[in-house]
Amino acid sequence: QFKTKDNNKRKQVYDFYLSQTHNINNWDLVDLSCYFIVGQWLLDKDRAPLYQLAESTNLWEQRISIVSTMAFVRNYDFADTLKLTEKLINHEHDLIHKACGWLLREVGKRDEAVLTNFLDTYSKQMPRTMLRYSIEKLTKEQRTHYMIK
16 A cells, blocks of 8 residues: 555555554564555655654564665665664664664665774674674675674
């Protein structure tokens, strides 16, 4: 329904999706839906809702905040992915580490310099899972460099 060209309908789907996050209870539901709805809707809008989701106490809303940025990454817009990863870098849950690492890797596939600049600043404090996910596509030498604590 979100793929319609009717902006009113798209807004309704977006609003409904966010009103139902209490029913989202696994990473698969988040990953298969949020960037096609939340991310796409926010492409040309204020992204404050993502930062509100990141502040939530609900793990799935936090994951929605970072995974939704895939829509931006696909459009070579990396700022919110980096800011949200920075915000979530000390999160206690592995599912957030994996999501942030995945999105960082996607950034690096499009612009390696943006990824390596981020890693130069944050690799020492990143959880190992996040770091491993983010460096998967780098050269062996680069991966070794960033894995050294």
